[in-house]
Amino acid sequence: xxxxxxxxxxxxxxxxxxxxxxxxxxxxxxxxxxxxxxxxxxxxxxxxxxxxxxxxxxxxxxxxxxxxxxxxxxxxxxxxxxxxxxxxxxx
Amino acid sequence: xxxxxxxxxxxxxxxxxxxxxxxxxxxxxxxxxxxxxxxxxxxxxxxxxxxxxxxxxxxxxxxxxxxxxxxxxxxxxxxxxxxxxxxxxxxxxxxxxxxxxxxxxxxxxxxxxxxxxxxxxxxxxxxxxxxxxxxxxxxxxxxxxxxxxxxxxxxxxxxxxxxxxxxxxxxxxxxxxxxxxxxxxxxxxxxxxxxxxxxxxxxxxxxxxxxxxxxxxxxxxxxxxxxxxxxxxxxxxxxxxxxxxxxxxxxxxxxxxxxxxxxxxxxxxxxxxxxxxxxxxxxxxxxxxxxxxxxxxxxxxxxxxxxxxxxxxxxxxxxxxxxxxxxxxxxxxxxxxxxxxxxxxxxxxxxxxxxxxxxxxxxxxxxxxxxxxxxxxxxxxxxxxxxxxxxxxxxxxxxxxxxxxxxxxxxxxxxxxxxxxxxxxxxxxxxxxxxxxxxxxxxxxxxxxxxxxxxxxxxxxxxxxxxxxxxxxxxxxxxxxxxxxxxxxxxxxxxxxxxxxxxxxxxxxxxxxxxxxxxxxxxxxxxxxxxxxxxxxxxxxxxxxxxxxxxxxxxxxxxxxxxxxxxxxxxxxxxxxxxxxxxxxxxxxxxxxxxxxxxxxxxxxxxxxxxxxxxxxxxxxxxxxxxxxxxxxxxxxxxxxxxxxxxxxxxxxxxxx
Numbered sequence: 060x061x062x063x064x065x066x067x068x069x070x071x072x073x074x075x076x077x078x079x080x081x082x083x084x085x086x087x088x089x090x091x092x093x094x095x096x097x098x099x100x101x102x103x104x105x106x107x108x109x110x111x112x113x114x115x116x117x118x119x120x121x122x123x124x125x126x127x128x129x130x131x132x133x134x135x136x137x138x139x140x141x142x143x144x145x146x147x148x149x150x
Numbered sequence: 151x152x153x154x155x156x157x158x159x160x161x162x163x164x165x166x167x168x169x170x171x172x173x174x175x176x177x178x179x180x181x182x183x184x185x186x187x188x189x190x191x192x193x194x195x196x197x198x199x200x201x202x203x204x205x206x207x208x209x210x211x212x213x214x215x216x217x218x219x220x221x222x223x224x225x226x227x228x229x230x231x232x233x234x235x236x237x238x239x240x241x242x243x244x245x246x247x248x249x250x251x252x253x254x255x256x257x258x259x260x261x262x263x264x265x266x267x268x269x270x271x272x273x274x275x276x277x278x279x280x281x282x283x284x285x286x287x288x289x290x291x292x293x294x295x296x297x298x299x300x301x302x303x304x305x306x307x308x309x310x311x312x313x314x315x316x317x318x319x320x321x322x323x324x325x326x327x328x329x330x331x332x333x334x335x336x337x338x339x340x341x342x343x344x345x346x347x348x349x350x351x352x353x354x355x356x357x358x359x360x361x362x363x364x365x366x367x368x369x370x371x372x373x374x375x376x377x378x379x380x381x382x383x384x385x386x387x388x389x390x391x392x393x394x395x396x397x398x399x400x401x402x403x404x405x406x407x408x409x410x411x412x413x414x415x416x417x418x419x420x421x422x423x424x425x426x427x428x429x430x431x432x433x434x435x436x437x438x439x440x441x442x443x444x445x446x447x448x449x450x451x452x453x454x455x456x457x458x459x460x461x462x463x464x465x466x467x468x469x470x471x472x473x474x475x476x477x478x479x480x481x482x483x484x485x486x487x488x489x490x491x492x493x494x495x496x497x498x499x500x501x502x503x504x505x506x507x508x509x510x511x512x513x514x515x516x517x518x519x520x521x522x523x524x525x526x527x528x529x530x531x532x533x534x535x536x537x538x539x540x541x542x543x544x545x546x547x548x549x550x551x552x553x554x555x556x557x558x559x560x561x562x563x564x565x566x567x568x569x570x571x572x573x574x575x576x577x578x579x580x581x582x583x584x585x586x587x588x589x590x591x592x593x594x595x596x597x598x599x600x601x602x603x604x605x606x607x608x609x610x611x612x613x614x615x616x617x618x619x620x621x622x623x624x625x626x627x628x629x630x631x632x633x634x635x636x637x638x639x640x641x642x643x644x645x646x647x648x649x650x651x652x653x654x655x656x657x658x659x660x661x662x663x664x665x666x667x668x669x670x671x672x673x674x675x676x677x678x679x680x681x682x683x684x685x686x687x688x689x690x691x692x693x694x695x696x697x698x699x700x701x702x703x704x705x706x707x708x709x710x711x712x713x714x715x716x717x718x719x720x721x722x723x724x725x726x727x728x729x730x731x732x733x734x735x736x737x738x739x740x741x742x743x744x745x746x747x748x749x750x751x752x753x754x755x756x757x758x759x760x761x762x763x764x765x766x767x768x769x770x771x772x773x774x775x776x777x778x779x780x781x782x783x784x785x786x787x788x789x790x791x792x793x794x795x796x797x798x799x800x801x802x803x804x805x806x807x
Binding site: 120127141 | 397
């Protein structure tokens, strides 16, 4: 059952939403920037079979895949938060 | 909202079947062209058929979905399902620069080119978690609508419109320019004529039906462009490596490139000075510029009005979020394939051009050499005789092509791949149709964003709030037409490098919009005075940096403490600024791009493409400080912000239609 809308409920919902935002922002920053700062050592590792140097691969595909997966997860997680606090739209 | 007639709900139910039929029809059309080619129809005619047929289809969709309803015109009635909106956003997003230019950039820059790939995908994370769904809940027709509501009226609206017009107009000019290049190259039309022919195609799609028509045509354009982009490299990968997944097999190509680079150095075909190893980072951009460009493209994505407004069209906030995820998936399909194009082409050039006898050059080069897009020994590589003659003129030339003899225009990489792979002309025509779809769809979205801001925000909201519906839509269409003609005129003068122009558009959007949008949603304390001064400060600094480094570099050095950018490989300055300032014309204003200091000076060695990196922090800081100095927003406004943050319930802004 969705709880009744109140200021406490609103605040709690926003706190959860903000926490989720910061988590995803952290992952985004890690895969958008931090990984690529280590491209030189990572390039020494060659991915078996495929033959990509790891540093190059992360910028060309790895981080992109993370971004796509992240967004589908985010849509799901935020929807769960909205439902828990009775703030989701009707289906 | 208007009551849905049985007619329209059937339309939404049948979307899947309609677009499946359309895709099947398009594939059948490709097969038909392939058969015509086999029976001997000349290539020129096949090219016209490809481009003509696809443009007619877009125009028919545009006319069929025309509308006279305001909410249909501005936000497609807010009924576009998440998946389809994702496809439309993909087409809206991927422009001529992505389709034609990206692979070429990766060919030239190697690893450093990946900053564009990262930057143009990672931004969607910010769209989804920070801005997009909240604007959907707010219920705006345009981005300036939000700024005006949240930040106290028409002054904020006006600034937002100025930001929108500056970045979108820069961007749309680059798109129409791209349309002209593709049409002139494939159809042999004169460039200026091709620009206006492309314009007609764009207007047919967007003028009658606004957002509604643009949405359904963009989906059709996405299907064409993704088939066109993937087909050649899938075939190439299958024939070379036996696996139809080029995104996996090009790892082997990269290993071969690296091995061949060592060989070329050893045999004197290349020197350490002119060979830029494909996988080595930070030899074309300094680490600062690599990450700065990446950040500007990401944040710019989340600030560009023509992208944000696509998420105003979904039925719910939930679907807006899902739609961002679908968008990135559809965009990802192209972007993770672009490095494969670059690798396959580079391998072909290194193996089969460099080190060959001059008399032994592969014939696919001549097609592009004639157009001046490939040069060998400093002259257009039009035929074997010209190549031999021009190389003989170089003292001590060994008679084989060396790396320093070979110059290729970046646009050629995608366009020439079908020929390199030895594929029939039908595939080349397909690629041309795809490139055109990419340029047209982006231009549609941008023109609509500009025209909507002018008609809705300036005319309806600021000049005549009592204007009847018919007049509002007429004004919107007339303005759309005028903006399009102005952009086409500017494009026909060939203003410059597409990639740089697109980069500037992102930085401008980032500096002007991002701080105010984010603080508007995430910080209740942000006030009107804070936001307005923050937008002016951030956008102002960004445009100042851009204009000074591009047009007044002498003044930048003498009065604003700018110095030369550095060469990423050696760390040495690009220009000796003291000498350049003293030289004749050193202090000129409005200098041409060929001026020794234009785009080569700046603060902290920062490339002007990434000028948003200066503007955005200043914007955030100004909003923060000025907001704290002024009175907090009213309780009523704070309650509205709470409403924006909850998906449930009515939109905050209710437009009368």
